Amino acid sequence: MKLDATDRLILNRLQDGFPICPDPFLKVAQELGLTEDDLLARLGRMKAARIITRFGPFYDAEAMGGAFCLCAMAVPEADFETVVTKVNARPEVAHNYERSHRLNMWFVLATETAAEIEAVTTSLEQETGLRVLCFPKLTEFFIGFRVAA
């Protein structure tokens, strides 16, 4: 799908936030000089074309009571595939990336409680014989990320 100037205007505006009120689309449409129908139709097309990944409230994962931790390992080249298999087998591993560094494996653990994070990393260390470094989030800074559409 090809985006026109109005689609881009909508994407840029809606990354900044969406109102919480009875007629939010009407409010945004008026602000942008569009009709509500046109705004909804354009959003529907962009969603169908997967230009829009998600639309709605973004929740802080930790508000749900879960625990998360970024972890890294320095895995010797020769053992890499074996270690990948062991790490990925854990349901607590949400995503895992190979990265260009001596610490070449980076994954995120997601568990119900903080204690489980430690249990999983200890058990992975025993199983692989490698250290698992933990980088829990200390401060999350406000994110100004925008994709210029």
Added chain:
Amino acid sequence: MNIDATDRRIIAATQGGLALVPQPYAMVAEKLGLDEATLCARLRAMQERGVIRRVAVAPNHYALGMVANGMSVWDVEDGAVAELGARVGALDYVSHCYERPRALPDWPYNIFAMIHGQSRDEVEEKRAQIAELLGDACRAGDILYSTRILKKTGLRLRPKEG
């Protein structure tokens, strides 16, 4: 960040997204047996407390040409982390920015900032801009590019009961 059982039901009903209909909140409220004003008040309260970061559109940045990214990491003086971390996070090409503990001696870096761009060169340019912004408070930096996705599952949250 206290959330009660009703908030949890609201989270479960909206974390997949809002419907593209004129009254999306009324639709959620009806499904949950709440009135729309109560639902909106609770959503606003959760937003004020940071349980909801924002209500917004997340565009697919790959579809919009932002195909390159790198995890930049920085060793910033502890006393300057709060101010500089906030400035880096506010940049429009940084999608995540956290202070994390160092793991000495292996890992001296305490600020992590994910940089996005149209190309690897553009990511490197942005990285140079961040280095400049951090100035003398930054002792060292590095950038890690992902070379392979080894696992990717959704971080879909399962609200606990009650």
